[in-house]
Amino acid sequence: MSNEREVIGIHAEAKRGNPLAHVFDELTRFCRARSLFMLHYCTGCGAIELPPAMTSRFDMERLGIQPMVTPRQADILLVTGYVSVKTLKRIILTYEQMSAPKYVIGICSCTVNGGMYWQSYATAKVLKAYLPVDMYIAGCMPRPEAVIAGLRALIDDIEADRAESWKRYYQHYDHYLGNQQSLFGDDWQTPTDILAEAEHYGLLGEHTRGKHTALLERHQRPLEALEMRLRVPEEPE
């Protein structure tokens, strides 16, 4: 990652204005790096090494990392292993629901290049085409020590303000959306309005909009409320 990073949004304002705001940012990052909530979503077989990493033996909690069950309160999305196309949809929906700043860690070789399932018809091979990834932990599967080392590296990145993948998602939304559309079809849409969020955060970049977001807006349709699709036999009166 380059040192000459674009200073955007709230940071730009802080630079111009109050110097104390900078101190506050650092303090925020310091605290943020020490209380991370990891989304409890086992997407693949690498999840089997997370219970050992979380529980008594390796004890992730001493780093301030705990599992969290709702995406809206979680900071880290662990993509543990291969992502089938059906799971990838849920991963993207989950990721977009998480509140920024959010971090994605790809665990196992399968998230890097497809791993063992390089010829499978059912899996998405390269995770970073669909979501911005902060860190990869390679291995099949990585040991709990490797998972913890990866999380510590992420903590260092957060403290040094290097873990910025969530900004990349807003700034290059067109790229990610294009890959998602090529996999899920042209009418792919999620309940989250990423463009409006990018505008709100002041993260609209020159690559945020493009031909894929134009396609998205063309296909935009009202979200249907959840319908009862199960047929239940009539009860005798």
Added chain:
Amino acid sequence: MRPENYQAKSHPPSNEYELNFGPNHPGIEGNYALRVKLRGDRVIEARADAGYLHRGFEKLMEGRLWIQNIALVPRICVPDPTPMEVCYSLSVETLCVLEAPERAQWIRVMQLEMSRLAAHLFAFGGHAATTGLYTNMFWGVADRDLILDRFEELTGGRVYSIYNLPGGVRRDVPDGFLERLAALLDYLEARLEDYDNLFFRNQVFIRRARDVGAMTREQALEWGVTGPNLRATGLAFDVRRDDPYLIYDQLEFDVITQQAGDALARNLVRRGELKQSIRILRQIIERLPAVPGPVRVPIPNPLAWNAPAGETYTRVESSKGELAYYVVSTGGDKPYRVQVRGPSAMHAVRVLEKLSVGARLEDVAQIMFSLDACPPEVDR
């Protein structure tokens, strides 16, 4: 989606509603989902929504060499991978009329029982966590890790060992391994009392699990239930005893049964099997040093290994139930067709759907974890 585009549909007033249970849910084992329809908090219908972990194993295996598939098969069931390797190796051995040397068979049984111990400890941990008893989860996973250490020493891999292959196992046991395994078994056996006090005699667990997800023996047989779930309904059927493979006919062990068929009974069966696995491992530790011989027979060049044409159906008892491989060969260097008959495909889809009906919403997780289903094996 713009908020202004959202139009809520109005429904007729009803106390029935539909809920997506999973895949991102702490009460679901792995990446799996249920769509439940509820009246109040009673489930009136449940539909399994599988396929989140589908990788197309059976198709992938048709494109790889006989020996390459050894690296693929343990991925089918992540918490209990060893029976997959052993069962596939046994199938290929049957096709190619090979027989693993006796010492290799003892080592395989040792691995299978270690894997069963690890899988059962993991299963209790998961089930306890759904009941709110987190201590048991922490202990169970930590004790399972000690078994994984022994796996690592024996095979080089913590979870996936890739240690069995058609014709035997890769290496002999390391020096001093059996003593360390014996020490581990002593520790685990002393630990069982703690687990009893913490979990199996705990009123929180007993009251939550009793009469939840109960099935009769006839239902279990009709739905294709096997393994500990079947034995919890009172039928003493165990592939290890009733259709012995490897050297199980030379070992002494009891087939544990319970009568009630509910979530509590299923857990008590697994609790009894921990003891039996320790007993089997003790016999192996005692008798393995006296078993002579190599640990593998020579196999043809794996890159040009054409298995004779034929088909075979081989079954073993995994920690989840009866696991079988149906392998068809047309005489090529790759399988023509492999079908995995996994126990969880029945437990997590049909049985879970049937047992959930009438249960309360909070008991669905109890039922799923007590069935000890393994989602990657359902989807494959």
